[in-house]
Amino acid sequence: MAVQGVALLTAILGVSTMWIKHDALAAAGILGGPTQPPAHFQTGHSWVGMAVVVIFGLQWLGGLVTFMLPNVVSLKTKKAIMPLHVILGCIAVFGSLASINAGIISWRGADGRSLDPKDMQLKTVSLLVYLLAILVAITLGAR
Numbered sequence: 009m010a011v012q013g014v015a016l017l018t019a020i021l022g023v024s025t026m027w028i029k030h031d032a033l034a035a036a037g038i039l040g041g042p043t044q045p046p047a048h049f050q051t052g053h054s055w056v057g058m059a060v061v062v063i064f065g066l067q068w069l070g071g072l073v074t075f076m077l078p079n080v081v082s083l084k085t086k087k088a089i090m091p092l093h094v095i096l097g098c099i100a101v102f103g104s105l106a107s108i109n110a111g112i113i114s115w116r117g118a119d120g121r122s123l124d125p126k127d128m129q130l131k132t133v134s135l136l137v138y139l140l141a142i143l144v145a146i147t148l149g150a151r
Contacts, residue, residue: 052134053110060103067096095149102141110134
């Protein structure tokens with residue numbers, strides 16, 4: 009739980025750091041504006057990454073309350089929740105891999121902010137990779 013907690017804090021720090029950076033770039037007129045996309049959530053990397061941080065955060069909090077705190081949840085309920093916990097854990101792991109993939113795609117020539125059809129296609133592929141990860145996690149959890 010401690011390692012996952014540190015990972016969650018690191019993820020939140022990373023998201024907040026990029027949020028501050030994008031706000032500063034928007035204030036300087038480099039991002040955003042009437043002819044440019046908004047400063048935040050421009051790439052598949054940001055969308056998938058935020059989904060992963062939210063899922064991982066809920067997973068961590070749910071695991072803490074359900075499995076770590078004594079006498080909060082009955083053993084029967086813990087056994088019933090375990091498959092969902094495993095599936096959400098797989099989704100978070102695979103989603104983080106998809107987010108890394110999307111970040112690499114975002115480094116392509118137009119830095120990922122372009123609405124060019126090729127860039128939109130790459131963003132769509134990165135989201136499809138995340139959906140594939142979810143389907144694999146559900147399949148593993150259904151065993």
